[in-house]
Amino acid sequence: MVKKGIRFAILTLLCYFLQSTVASNIAIGNVAPNIALAVLAVVSVALGRKYTFFMSVTIGYLLEIMLPSLNYINLILFPVCAMLSALAFSDKSERKLEEERTMGKHGGNLPAHLRTVLCALVSITIFEAVNLLYIYLNGIHLDGGHYQRALISIFYTSALAGLLQFPIRWWFGIYRLKKAR
Amino acid sequence: MREKEPKPKRRKDVQKGVRPVFRRVLLIAVALALLAFASFHLLWLITEDSTFKKPENAVATVLTPVQTGFSSIVESVVNYLYTLKLRANLELAYNEVKQQNEQLVYQAMLADELQYKLSVYENLYDEISVNESMNPLVATVIDRDPGNYFSVFTINKGLNDGIQPYMAVTMEGALVGYTYNVTATKSSVRTIIDSEASIAALISSTRDQGTVRGTLGVDGTAMCRMYYLPDDHLPRPGDTVVTSGVGMSFPKGIPIGTVRESTRGMESNKSFIVVEPTADFEHIEYVIVLRYQPEAENVEARTSSSDSLSFTPLETELPIPTIQIGSDFYQLAPTPKPTDTPAPSVALGETLPPAVTPTPTANANNVEYQVPGSMETGSGYGFTLAPTDTPTPTPPPLDVSVEADE
Numbered sequence: 072m073v074k075k076g077i078r079f080a081i082l083t084l085l086c087y088f089l090q091s092t093v094a095s096n097i098a099i100g101n102v103a104p105n106i107a108l109a110v111l112a113v114v115s116v117a118l119g120r121k122y123t124f125f126m127s128v129t130i131g132y133l134l135e136i137m138l139p140s141l142n143y144i145n146l147i148l149f150p151v152c153a154m155l156s157a158l159a160f161s162d163k164s165e166r167k168l169e170e171e172r173t174m175g176k177h178g179g180n181l182p183a184h185l186r187t188v189l190c191a192l193v194s195i196t197i198f199e200a201v202n203l204l205y206i207y208l209n210g211i212h213l214d215g216g217h218y219q220r221a222l223i224s225i226f227y228t229s230a231l232a233g234l235l236q237f238p239i240r241w242w243f244g245i246y247r248l249k250k251a252r
Numbered sequence: 253m254r255e256k257e258p259k260p261k262r263r264k265d266v267q268k269g270v271r272p273v274f275r276r277v278l279l280i281a282v283a284l285a286l287l288a289f290a291s292f293h294l295l296w297l298i299t300e301d302s303t304f305k306k307p308e309n310a311v312a313t314v315l316t317p318v319q320t321g322f323s324s325i326v327e328s329v330v331n332y333l334y335t336l337k338l339r340a341n342l343e344l345a346y347n348e349v350k351q352q353n354e355q356l357v358y359q360a361m362l363a364d365e366l367q368y369k370l371s372v373y374e375n376l377y378d379e380i381s382v383n384e385s386m387n388p389l390v391a392t393v394i395d396r397d398p399g400n401y402f403s404v405f406t407i408n409k410g411l412n413d414g415i416q417p418y419m420a421v422t423m424e425g426a427l428v429g430y431t432y433n434v435t436a437t438k439s440s441v442r443t444i445i446d447s448e449a450s451i452a453a454l455i456s457s458t459r460d461q462g463t464v465r466g467t468l469g470v471d472g473t474a475m476c477r478m479y480y481l482p483d484d485h486l487p488r489p490g491d492t493v494v495t496s497g498v499g500m501s502f503p504k505g506i507p508i509g510t511v512r513e514s515t516r517g518m519e520s521n522k523s524f525i526v527v528e529p530t531a532d533f534e535h536i537e538y539v540i541v542l543r544y545q546p547e548a549e550n551v552e553a554r555t556s557s558s559d560s561l562s563f564t565p566l567e568t569e570l571p572i573p574t575i576q577i578g579s580d581f582y583q584l585a586p587t588p589k590p591t592d593t594p595a596p597s598v599a600l601g602e603t604l605p606p607a608v609t610p611t612p613t614a615n616a617n618n619v620e621y622q623v624p625g626s627m628e629t630g631s632g633y634g635f636t637l638a639p640t641d642t643p644t645p646t647p648p649p650l651d652v653s654v655e656a657d658e
Contacts, residue, residue: 088319092326121279128286135293136308137315142297146290 078243079118083126086110087133102223105195107134108152109232112191113239115157116183123161127153141205148201152194160190183245184236191232195225372538378624379425379540386503386621387543389413391421393536394438403429403443403468407539410437420495420502420542425623426530427451427495427506428539439541443533444508445474452498453478453508453527457491464493464508464527470519474533476509477517477524487511493527495621503544505621542621 090107097104107130115123131149138145163171163180171177180186199221207213240246289307296304380388391407409415411434421428421441429443430451442449447469454461455478462481467473478493491511497504509529516523 084318088322088326091319092323096326096330125282125286128283128290132286132290132293133311133315136312137319143294146293 075243079122079126082110082114082239082242083129086126087130090130090134091138099227100220100223102220102227104227104231105198105224106228106231106235107149108194108198109191109228109235110239111149111153112156112160112194112232113187113236115153115161115190116187117236117240117243117245120154120157120161123153123157124150144201144205148198152197152201155197156190156194159193160186183240184233187236188229188233192225192229195228199224375424375624376538376540379422382622382624383503383542387414387545389415389541389543391439391539391541393539396536402448403446403466403474403533405441405443405536407431407439407441407541408437409541410435410439412436414543415439415541416501416543416545418501420506420544420621421539422506422542422621423531423536423539425507427508428531428533428536430502431541441539444476444531445529445533451502451508452496453493454496455481455487455491455511456494458485458487460485460487461496461498467526474529475512476527476529477519478511478527479522479524481516481523481525483523487514487525489513497546497620501544501546503542503621506542507623 086107089110090105094103094106111123111127111130114126127150131146134145134149135143160181168179171179181189203213203217203221206217289311292304292307295301296308376390380390389409391409391413393405394408395406397404407421415431415434417430417432417434419431421430427444429441429446429449431439432442433440443466444451444464445466445468447466449464449466451464452461453464460481462478464476464478467475467477470477476493481487489511493508493511495502495504495506495508507530509527512526512528514525516525518524
């Protein structure tokens with residue numbers, strides 16, 4: 072547990088550093104991906120909502136105090152986006168699965184790799200939607216360029232989450248755990 | 253069967269009940285800590301009280317050096333990648349520039365070629381416009397005999413264009429050769445350096461006439477020799493040799509070349525001088541064919557075929573000696589008395605009225621080849637006229653006057 076906690080802490084800091092330093096350097100068409108939300112989507116599926124909460128609050132807090140672009144927005148938006156997507160795509164509990172089976176539904180989880188991408192898609196969509204809404208409420212007319220940038224960010228972040236999930240899951244021993252079962 | 257003995261409780265199992273509680277407490281503590289940090293930040297944003305900023309400052313103090321190091325690492329990696337990208341871009345740009353350079357070089361070569369053609373056409377136009385009376389025609393050299401003993405080439409004009417055998421072919425204001433073996437669409441041109449070529453020529457300064465023949469087949473040099481020159485004149489080096497218009501239907505005055513040396517050589521008991529051709533036989537692309545046909549003078553036609561030619565001797569006015577029969581046979585008739593000398597119609601001291609100066613009439617047969625002015629000056633690539641003799645400065649007269657002593 073301690074080892075996992077240390078790894079989680081390192082991943083959290085690494086996620087923050089990547090978001091604050093690397094993201095702007097891997098921009099496509101001047102649109103940088105949201106590495107933090109991509110990693111949070113991986114964590115949501117691989118480790119669960121609890122870790123998602125800790126990581127999202129930590130990253131949101133660090134971004135809020137180190138890169139204060141807008142007051143409250145990082146501190147609030149990262150946990151909200153991550154937790155909302157985690158609610159939808161993290162592993163369902165045994166009780167939830169039993170309930171679904173009782174209701175005659177499938178009663179299982181979607182493949183984890185697919186859920187990671189979908190989780191990132193939902194969280195970044197919420198994030199971009201809130202940003203666009205904020206811009207719009209500030210009196211700026213939204214045009215095609217805004218939507219285009221938002222779409223590029225959504226798909227870029229989702230693709231990044233699909234790529235990052237493999238090394239992160241491997242680092243946390245998810246694949247070894249599956250093999251032991 | 254022996255029953256399985258229960259395994260002794262391991263230490264891990266003993267601690268099993270303690271660990272979840274510890275974990276839960278730890279998690280709650282971390283969560284509370286995070287929430288506390290967030291709350292402090294929110295409180296600082298709301299109240300702007302520096303007390304609430306202390307946790308934030310502490311986190312920033314710890315995080316800043318780590319982030320600085322991480323940022324420098326990322327920056328160096330990015331710079332390295334950027335350098336690689338820049339190098340690739342430079343290579344790409346270099347290749348593009350190289351390709352553009354090749355295209356520009358090709359275009360420059362094309363422009364040079366067009367410029368050269370333009371200058372050639374300009375000279376051709378000058379030459380044609382000056383000698384319009386000789387019915388010039390521009391032709392392109394389409395074939396060339398690469399032989400070492402004969403110098404002939406083929407042009408793309410023939411009988412259909414009015415070309416006849418033995419018409420003069422010029423280039424850049426100089427004689428190149430003459431046409432022969434003319435077909436409907438093409439003609440062969442034998443150059444003046446060919447040993448088979450023989451052209452009547454004269455030296456422009458002395459007007460001595462001779463025959464110019466090529467030496468390519470004789471000694472392999474692209475020169476000409478001028479034979480049958482009178483012995484009493486010595487041509488000067490640099491004298492211009494032009495066509496004399498005798499023989500073939502050549503216009504008079506087309507420059508052939510210049511006298512190279514005045515010493516005479518001997519060949520088969522025939523003396524000759526060496527003439528250096530003016531035309532550049534190595535770079536013949538376009539030539540001008542002078543479709544000049546000398547016209548015979550009009551002869552009055554016979555009025556009637558019935559008119560018979562009869563020889564009518566004129567009356568002689570020679571005195572016929574009168575032979576007197578019965579007298580001395582050799583006694584001649586007396587010499588008639590001379591008549592009086594007619595008086596002059598004009599008195600002494602008076603002058604005759606000036607006769608009317610005859611106006612020269614235009615004679616089509618007296619056409620002479622004109623060298624274009626641009627080529628006379630030696631500009632462009634035209635030939636250079638023979639140098640004139642350097643005038644000898646006249647020495648000033650010696651002052652032989654003697655001043656009177658005062």
